[in-house]
Amino acid sequence: MIKVNGREVLDPMKNKWVSQKVEKLKPSPIRKVFNKVAQLKSQGIEVIDFSIGRPFFDTPSTIKEETKRALDKGMVHYTGSTGILELRNAIVQRILIDKGVKYNPDEIIVTIGGTEGMFVAIQTLLSPGDEIIVPDPMYVYYKGWINYAGAECIPLPLKEEDFSLDIEELNKKINSSTKMILLNSPHNPTGSVLSRQNLEEIAKLSKKYDLFILSDEIYQRITYDNCEALSIASFPQMKERTVISDSFSKTYAMDGWRIGYLAAPREIINQIAKLHQHIISCSNTFAQIGAITALNQSQQCVEDIIAEFTRRRELMINYLREMKLPFVTPKGAFYVFPSIKEFSISSEEFANYLLEEARVAVVPGNAFGNSGEGYIRISFSPPYKEIESGLQRMEKAIRKLKKIKLIYDYLSKTKV
Ligand code: PLP
16 A cells, blocks of 8 residues: 555555455464464474464374265265255254254354354455454454454453453443454463353343344363353353354364354354355365264364363463463463563564574464554464473573563663
């Protein structure tokens, strides 16, 4: 974009053929870290990558085997656009168990992961001028998806002490343009989980002001210390004003399979289905077979993944405590979001310093919105041994940074 007479217009030299809508989309800042890591690795430099937002496990073999059989049987053609009925039935059963809400298979769309699901839901529900309130920090793509619909993303800063949602602040953000609230619990990047009380209060407000909820529940089953992540759709009269987005990416280590789903009341899902059909026709057929296997088999594989995440989380939080980096213990997902405010540098500078000095990659908190400034996101998904050596390297680099800061503070004081 360039400015002409104070107005932002397309740069005619650079972007002659590109629509304004797409030009305004920003690439994910996480991809920026990913590219830097790839560049270092290509130079033979070993980097420990804590910026990863995927499970560091293989997809369970039962799922892979059944999918291979589906390919051999010739399941290589289109399915109905909302997905194979057997899969939608299995999703209905799973939602009933995990979220306590009863859907019909015609209230489900099988999507290309949470990404496509959230995108089509947002484009279907929001119009230019509408406002949607989103807890800040927030997942990197939310704002871009909302702005693409022409709507306004209204950030709601989470409480610093525990990253919980402040109901009074939420209430203050609601006005006549507010149409929706976006929830993401367990939360990326902080690992916080919305409490029952919080959800009850949000439900009350959404009914009082007639607001719709988009609930991103991609990490719902990954929680710790007996914490339960509830779905807002399970609260009285909330199913009819909620669309749930969920995915196989995290729970079954199927992020590369690109498969997920939306659940919403029939009249809403029918509208979303039109856009979904225009964009993708249908989800990948043999990946849908894998997803059926994932849901219908014993769920021991999920328990195993969560048990291993629990072990890695323990290691991470013990180290962070030793490093004396302030953090809120994550109750869900596989990220921790420590504060680096004491160093008086930006989260981007801090992340760059860790990459240079310790060869450890983390995501700067500002990638997740203004409220993320002063924090870094560390994923505890990598293998145990890698977490251990990455944290040792981080600890050394942070000790060095603390010393530099002490000297700097001393020098600036003596100058005065
Ligand atoms: N929502 C959140 C909060 C996420 O963290 C992610 C991925 O990291 C997604 C949605 C999209 O995931 P996928 O498209 O792989 O299902």
